[in-house]
Amino acid sequence: MxxxxxxxxxxxxxxxxxxxxxxxxxxxxxxxxxxxxxxxxxxxxxxxxxxxxxxxxxxxxxxxxxxxxxxxxxxxxxxxxxxxxxxxxxxxxxxxxxxxxxxxxxxxxxxxxxxxxxxxxxxxxxxxxxxxxxxxxxxxxxxxxxxxxxxxxxxxxxxxxxxxxxxxxxxVDTTTHLPSSNKNSLPTIGWTGSHSTLFYLESILPALKSLAKTHTFRFLVIANKDPKLDLPNYEFVKWSPENEVTTLQQMDIGVMPLEDTEWAKGKCGFKLIQYLAVGIPAVASPVGVNDQVVLHGKNGFLASSEIQWEEYLRKLLFEPKLREVMGAQGRQHIVEHYSVxxxxxxxxxxxxx
CATH class of the missing domain: 3.40.50.2000 (Glycogen Phosphorylase B;)
Structure with missing residues (x-):
C-alpha cells in the first residue's frame, strides 16, 4: 500500500x-x-x-x-x-x-x-x-x-x-496549542481567520462598540488582511505559522460570529477549537457545528442576538475566574474530541x- x-x-x-x-x-x-x-x-x-x-x-x-x-x-x-x-x-x-x-x-x-x-x-x-x-x-x-x-x-x-x-x-496539536499566562495588561477579546471570513465581524461590531462605552478592553484580529475596525484599543496582527499560537495565547476571550446560512452550516468551528485548545473561553453564533464545540455555559456561550453578544462578553470581561474555569473545561473538551x-x-x- x-x-x-x-x-x-x-x-x-x-x-x-x-x-x-x-x-x-x-x-x-x-x-x-x-x-x-x-x-x-x-x-x-x-x-x-x-x-x-x-x-x-x-x-x-x-x-x-x-x-x-x-x-x-x-x-x-x-x-x-x-x-x-x-x-x-x-x-x-x-x-x-x-x-x-x-x-x-x-x-x-x-x-x-x-x-x-x-x-x-x-x-x-x-x-x-x-x-x-x-x-x-x-x-x-x-x-x-x-x-x-x-x-x-x-x-x-x-x-x-x-x-x-x-x-x-x-x-489541533494540543502539545503545541497550549494555555499561557502571558497576557496583555488589558483584557483581550480576539478573532482569527482569513480575509474571506472577515465580513462576519460586522455582525458583532454594534455589540463591541456598545461594550466599549463602559468597559476598557483590547480587540485583537489575527488575519492575512487588516479590516481596520473602528474600535478603541483595536490591534491587528498579520497571521503567520510562526506567530499562530503565541498570538492566540494573548487572548482572554475568543469570538466566532456567523451568519445563519447554508454556507455557514458547513463551517467546522476551527477558530473555536483553537481558542479552547489554548485555554480561553469563546462566544459564538449557534450555527453549524459551533454548538458541539462550545458547550453553552460550560466552556463558553452561544449568542443569537446583539443583546446576547454584549451580555456574554461583558460577563466574561467582568469575571476573570469564570474565564479561567471555562478555559480549562474548554481545553479538556478539545483534548478529548478535537486533538491529533x-x-x-x-x-x-x-x-x-
Missing part, C-alpha cells in the same frame, strides 16, 4: 490542509505507511498568488499547476489510495478526479471542510462561481471510495450523492481495505 496526497497548496502553509491531514503524516511514517504529497501550486506560486499585481506570475502559477496534475497521472500506478483535499484544480470540471476514479480505478478518499459545492452564496463573485464548476464536488463524492467530512452537515451532503461518508473533525491524539487511530483506519 502506498498513498498519494493531493492538495491545493504546498505542505505547511494552508490551515485547512495542516489541520485536516498534514498533522497526521508523521504517524503514517511511524506506522510504515508510505506516501507522497503533491500540491497544485508550487512554493513560488503560493507566495505570489495572494500578492497584489503580478498577474503574469499568477497565470504562470496556475498553468504550472495544471501541468503538475497532468504529469501526476503517469505515476498513479504506484499508489493504492489517493487522498484528495477539497479539489485537484481551482477551476474547471473534475477531469483529473474522473481519470483517477474511472480510468486508473484508484480508491479515492475525498476530504472537505466547507460547503464547497455552493461557495459563499452571499459574498462570492458570480463569474468566479461559474469558473469553479461547483458541481464537481457532487461528482467527486459519487466517485470516491470514502468521503471524510468535517461535520454532520457536510457528511449528509456526501451521502446524498451516494458516498460512504465519515465525519472527521478538524483537529484523539483522532490518530481514526485517521489511519481510513486507508484500511
Amino acid at each position: 502506498k498513498i498519494l496526497f493531493l492538495a491545493p497548496y504546498p505542505h505547511g502553509h494552508a490551515p485547512s490542509q495542516r489541520f485536516r491531514f498534514e498533522l497526521f503524516l508523521k504517524f503514517m511514517e511511524e506506522n510504515e505507511m508510505p506516501y507522497d504529497f503533491q500540491s497544485f501550486l508550487s512554493e513560488k506560486g503560493w507566495h505570489v498568488l495572494y500578492q497584489p499585481g503580478h498577474q503574469l506570475a499568477k497565470i504562470s502559477a496556475v498553468c504550472s499547476g495544471f501541468v503538475r496534475r497532468f504529469l501526476m497521472l503517469f505515476r498513479l500506478s504506484r499508489y493504492s489510495h489517493v487522498f484528495i483535499h477539497r479539489e485537484l484544480a481551482p477551476f474547471g470540471p473534475p477531469v483529473f478526479e474522473w481519470l483517477i476514479a474511472k480510468v486508473f480505478r484508484k480508491k479515492i478518499i475525498y476530504d472537505y471542510d466547507d460547503a464547497i459545492w455552493m461557495g459563499d452564496q452571499n459574498h462570492e463573485n458570480p463569474i468566479w462561481k461559474w469558473l469553479k464548476h461547483r458541481h464537481k464536488v457532487d461528482k467527486t463524492c459519487s466517485w470516491s471510495w470514502k468521503v471524510t467530512a468535517g461535520n454532520a452537515y457536510l457528511a449528509r451532503y456526501a451521502q446524498s450523492h451516494g458516498a460512504n461518508s465519515v465525519i472527521f473533525p478538524t483537529v 491524539a484523539s483522532q490518530k487511530a481514526k485517521f489511519l483506519s481510513l486507508f484500511d481495505g
Whole structure:
C-alpha cells in the first residue's frame, strides 16, 4: 500500500490542509505507511498568488499547476489510495478526479471542510462561481471510495450523492496549542481567520462598540488582511505559522460570529477549537457545528442576538475566574474530541481495505 496526497497548496502553509491531514503524516511514517504529497501550486506560486499585481506570475502559477496534475497521472500506478483535499484544480470540471476514479480505478478518499459545492452564496463573485464548476464536488463524492467530512452537515451532503461518508473533525496539536499566562495588561477579546471570513465581524461590531462605552478592553484580529475596525484599543496582527499560537495565547476571550446560512452550516468551528485548545473561553453564533464545540455555559456561550453578544462578553470581561474555569473545561473538551491524539487511530483506519 502506498498513498498519494493531493492538495491545493504546498505542505505547511494552508490551515485547512495542516489541520485536516498534514498533522497526521508523521504517524503514517511511524506506522510504515508510505506516501507522497503533491500540491497544485508550487512554493513560488503560493507566495505570489495572494500578492497584489503580478498577474503574469499568477497565470504562470496556475498553468504550472495544471501541468503538475497532468504529469501526476503517469505515476498513479504506484499508489493504492489517493487522498484528495477539497479539489485537484481551482477551476474547471473534475477531469483529473474522473481519470483517477474511472480510468486508473484508484480508491479515492475525498476530504472537505466547507460547503464547497455552493461557495459563499452571499459574498462570492458570480463569474468566479461559474469558473469553479461547483458541481464537481457532487461528482467527486459519487466517485470516491470514502468521503471524510468535517461535520454532520457536510457528511449528509456526501451521502446524498451516494458516498460512504465519515465525519472527521478538524483537529489541533494540543502539545503545541497550549494555555499561557502571558497576557496583555488589558483584557483581550480576539478573532482569527482569513480575509474571506472577515465580513462576519460586522455582525458583532454594534455589540463591541456598545461594550466599549463602559468597559476598557483590547480587540485583537489575527488575519492575512487588516479590516481596520473602528474600535478603541483595536490591534491587528498579520497571521503567520510562526506567530499562530503565541498570538492566540494573548487572548482572554475568543469570538466566532456567523451568519445563519447554508454556507455557514458547513463551517467546522476551527477558530473555536483553537481558542479552547489554548485555554480561553469563546462566544459564538449557534450555527453549524459551533454548538458541539462550545458547550453553552460550560466552556463558553452561544449568542443569537446583539443583546446576547454584549451580555456574554461583558460577563466574561467582568469575571476573570469564570474565564479561567471555562478555559480549562474548554481545553479538556478539545483534548478529548478535537486533538491529533484523539483522532490518530481514526485517521489511519481510513486507508484500511
